Amino acid sequence: MSAEPVVTGAGAIGAWGVERRALHGALAAGHPLARRVEGTPDAATVPAAACAALVPVLDLSPWLAPAHARRMAMTSRWSVAAARMAVEEARPGPRDGGRTAVVMATAFGSVWFTERLVRQVLDEGPQAAQPFYFSECVANAAAGQVAIAEGARGANVTIAQREAGPLIALSQAAAEVREERAEAALAGAVDEMSPLLHRLLDRYRALARGAAGRAEAPRPFDLRRDGVLAGEGAAVLLVEPAATARARGARTLARIRGTGSAFDPTATESDWGEGVETLAAALHRTLRRAGVAPEEIAGIVSGASGARRGDALEGKVLRSAWSGRTLPPIVAPKAVVGEYGGGILACALAALDGASFGRPTQLTEHDPQMGIDLHTGSIPHGPILVSALAAGGAAAWVVMDRP
Amino acid sequence: MSGADRAPLPPGSIVITGLGAVTPFGWGVAPLWEGARSGRCAVGALDRFDPAGHRTRIAAQVPLDAAPAPRSRRATLADRFAVAAAGEAVASAGLDASALAHAGVAFGSSTGGLIESESYFEDLLRRGPRRARPGLLASQQFDGPGDAVARALGCTGPVLTVTAACVSGAAAIEAAARILLRGEADTVVAGASDALCRVTYSGFNSLRAVDEKPSRPFRKDRAGLTLGEGAGVLVLESARHARERGARVLAVLAGAASTCDAHHMTAPHAAGAGAAVAVTRALTEAACDPADVDFINAHGTGTPHNDAAEAAAIARVFGGLARSIPVTSTKALIGHLLGSAGAVEAVVTVLCLARGEVHPMPDDGERDLSIALDLVLGLPRRLPRARVALSTSLAFGGANAALVLRRPESAHVR
Amino acid sequence: MSGDPATALKIKTLLVEKLHLDALTPEQIADDMPLFGEGLGLDSVDALELVVALEKEFSIRIQSYEVGREAFATVATLSRYLEGRLASADSHVGS
Numbered sequence: 001m002s003a004e005p006v007v008t009g010a011g012a013i014g015a016w017g018v019e020r021r022a023l024h025g026a027l028a029a030g031h032p033l034a035r036r037v038e039g040t041p042d043a044a045t046v047p048a049a050a051c052a053a054l055v056p057v058l059d060l061s062p063w064l065a066p067a068h069a070r071r072m073a074m075t076s077r078w079s080v081a082a083a084r085m086a087v088e089e090a091r092p093g094p095r096d097g098g099r100t101a102v103v104m105a106t107a108f109g110s111v112w113f114t115e116r117l118v119r120q121v122l123d124e125g126p127q128a129a130q131p132f133y134f135s136e137c138v139a140n141a142a143a144g145q146v147a148i149a150e151g152a153r154g155a156n157v158t159i160a161q162r163e164a165g166p167l168i169a170l171s172q173a174a175a176e177v178r179e180e181r182a183e184a185a186l187a188g189a190v191d192e193m194s195p196l197l198h199r200l201l202d203r204y205r206a207l208a209r210g211a212a213g214r215a216e217a218p219r220p221f222d223l224r225r226d227g228v229l230a231g232e233g234a235a236v237l238l239v240e241p242a243a244t245a246r247a248r249g250a251r252t253l254a255r256i257r258g259t260g261s262a263f264d265p266t267a268t269e270s271d272w273g274e275g276v277e278t279l280a281a282a283l284h285r286t287l288r289r290a291g292v293a294p295e296e297i298a299g300i301v302s303g304a305s306g307a308r309r310g311d312a313l314e315g316k317v318l319r320s321a322w323s324g325r326t327l328p329p330i331v332a333p334k335a336v337v338g339e340y341g342g343g344i345l346a347c348a349l350a351a352l353d354g355a356s357f358g359r360p361t362q363l364t365e366h367d368p369q370m371g372i373d374l375h376t377g378s379i380p381h382g383p384i385l386v387s388a389l390a391a392g393g394a395a396a397w398v399v400m401d402r403p
Numbered sequence: 404m405s406g407a408d409r410a411p412l413p414p415g416s417i418v419i420t421g422l423g424a425v426t427p428f429g430w431g432v433a434p435l436w437e438g439a440r441s442g443r444c445a446v447g448a449l450d451r452f453d454p455a456g457h458r459t460r461i462a463a464q465v466p467l468d469a470a471p472a473p474r475s476r477r478a479t480l481a482d483r484f485a486v487a488a489a490g491e492a493v494a495s496a497g498l499d500a501s502a503l504a505h506a507g508v509a510f511g512s513s514t515g516g517l518i519e520s521e522s523y524f525e526d527l528l529r530r531g532p533r534r535a536r537p538g539l540l541a542s543q544q545f546d547g548p549g550d551a552v553a554r555a556l557g558c559t560g561p562v563l564t565v566t567a568a569c570v571s572g573a574a575a576i577e578a579a580a581r582i583l584l585r586g587e588a589d590t591v592v593a594g595a596s597d598a599l600c601r602v603t604y605s606g607f608n609s610l611r612a613v614d615e616k617p618s619r620p621f622r623k624d625r626a627g628l629t630l631g632e633g634a635g636v637l638v639l640e641s642a643r644h645a646r647e648r649g650a651r652v653l654a655v656l657a658g659a660a661s662t663c664d665a666h667h668m669t670a671p672h673a674a675g676a677g678a679a680v681a682v683t684r685a686l687t688e689a690a691c692d693p694a695d696v697d698f699i700n701a702h703g704t705g706t707p708h709n710d711a712a713e714a715a716a717i718a719r720v721f722g723g724l725a726r727s728i729p730v731t732s733t734k735a736l737i738g739h740l741l742g743s744a745g746a747v748e749a750v751v752t753v754l755c756l757a758r759g760e761v762h763p764m765p766d767d768g769e770r771d772l773s774i775a776l777d778l779v780l781g782l783p784r785r786l787p788r789a790r791v792a793l794s795t796s797l798a799f800g801g802a803n804a805a806l807v808l809r810r811p812e813s814a815h816v817r
Numbered sequence: 818m819s820g821d822p823a824t825a826l827k828i829k830t831l832l833v834e835k836l837h838l839d840a841l842t843p844e845q846i847a848d849d850m851p852l853f854g855e856g857l858g859l860d861s862v863d864a865l866e867l868v869v870a871l872e873k874e875f876s877i878r879i880q881s882y883e884v885g886r887e888a889f890a891t892v893a894t895l896s897r898y899l900e901g902r903l904a905s906a907d908s909h910v911g912s
Contacts, residue, residue, distance in 0.1 A: 117602050153680070
């Protein structure tokens, strides 16, 4: 199928920096890319979770001129820089901007600017609200800035679906290409982690805290998991029709075989539910749509992140979907890159690239409820399943391979 | 009814079978239509939060005294608007629990539970971190309303929230249509919800985009928008599914398209180029010519630049016809509902199509001679022909969306 | 072409700090350099941001219609406009 969507370029910014090699190295080492979060004076209690996978100070000028960056929130800067990296890698040649789409996902939007704006309005009065902050704190600001930077005048969509956002954004972008509404689509995700957001996630017991004798770390599928590593950053992929990529001899990083999403209505506003069978059935439909049988899946890049109920649901859904068959190798890169910021997209490409996944260093023993031991080493060649289940109920999957 | 995908559908196979709304005219589609038809302005004094210190003092607020009790103690206002409107829509569509179980939800919101987050911040600042209630933030995210609807209805199909500022509602409807066209679901509950909050109110004021008086779209003395709030929900189904269950079809979603100006983060392209492309693509998908359009429900915010750009876009697409196609803007009555504007306006457009009349805007102020549109003012306009309608939305960040709706009888427009 | 150089310097400092013109120092902005379009290249959102900053710095309210091209054309014109506003405020002390 000539309009079959393929990925020909990718840019990602995260706690590892910007280099793909650094990401691969981090995945191989298996350590969480955690840094201490600067305290906020508003901390309610002694912060229980102290770390997040924070993006280091970076020079983005190779991809984003300082003059353009001056009014952008970090979320926009990272997105524009990551998009530029993707475009430079793909080298798509002259294209009709009118048929270039942008689909970005975000869980929390521009939290720094939003917080500043709320404080300005409450502390200094409504007329102290700064236009800069407002125009950049709308959740679709990053997608808008990417469109301006890349002259992308097709559909411009921002998905807000928490942990499932990045895969839904990739699915939507793939659909723009497959259904021939776009000749190219920039798909990705961005999130930033502020001290206040970190404290709030901690108060919701979402973050790993550690205990006596056990370091604070995310432990996917582990018996002693107690939360996620909050992350930040941006990842953007350039998706285009396979025929176009082939015609100019572009290297294909991934071919999108199929996508799917579903919802578990037993979830609550801020937690995962128990809808194992519902989600397993939807996962099967996704595989069928991709034309890939469960036994053909070479590996699973799981969105498991150390969340107590989230990982339980993810594990049980995978077990149910593969019941009667051996589970393929499973890796859980959020143990290294954290949750939020689109890291899962970069890690999925790394898996297809043959990256080696080290055993996450902080694991103790697997949770027998799911009985999943993470794979170490690279994933064998073949189609992979990427999964993400969101708190609140949404679920998304993508099947991709590298031909 | 099984979980298997259907075969992909040709364009024009998506129908609307249910409507729901919560707006400044009240809770329900009936008060919305009654208010719209009357051309009454639902803008009043802002009292949702303390208006002191704000540059303007008016807003179009949903009357909360008529609100049903919330389902969850953590439900935000935006959640409550969404769930109420969705409940009305699925009831009016006659969907049973099984159909709902397999349905998807495509929703839009620009702020989610931001006003509740602001209360959290107030707690934080005034009462200190120990007394600040994090429960206020349980549903504060953008996908709060859409997820609340999916949970309330028990949906297990694809669920997504788009947050695209003022285009969110239209974008959600387009996303719903695409899910159906792909055969990923038979039914999708599509809509959007937003509640007033201080940040948005101050933010638009900081951009000097808000008028002290109720907005007057396309008029000569227009001076800005008026903020409103509410939710609009439509039940979208494949035509085949609707036929099989004997559902009453209210309208056909014949075409949907969106583009981006890629020009400036807050100012539209002056000549409305991107908006014109979105309209043209939607008409093409609907197999319609510009001459087939019987009326337009415009974005029409009442800001000087947006209205001029939109008028330019309409002129670009319709040429000489632009002067004679009735144009209205629901925002003149209920304000700008931000993320939910596109959804509520789609509901209104379906109602106008079904009844063959376009609701008016208040006949207020002078004509802008540089805008050659046939504005519907004062009284509702009966249409000699009511087969095809266009609804447009333009947003911050330059996104543009167009929806083309058709009356069900007119299967062939040409 | 009179005007208090202190006012001009305050304006230039606000321009650099509030509009994040990191590549410039206040001293590098000439009094008669056009602020919008050519010259400094600011746009409509910068104008609004500048208004908020000026309102805070000089404790005045600037109405939308006053944010016109003439007053905001250059640092010099803006200086004169502000001094005019501050002078008339002084003359109405107590009112």
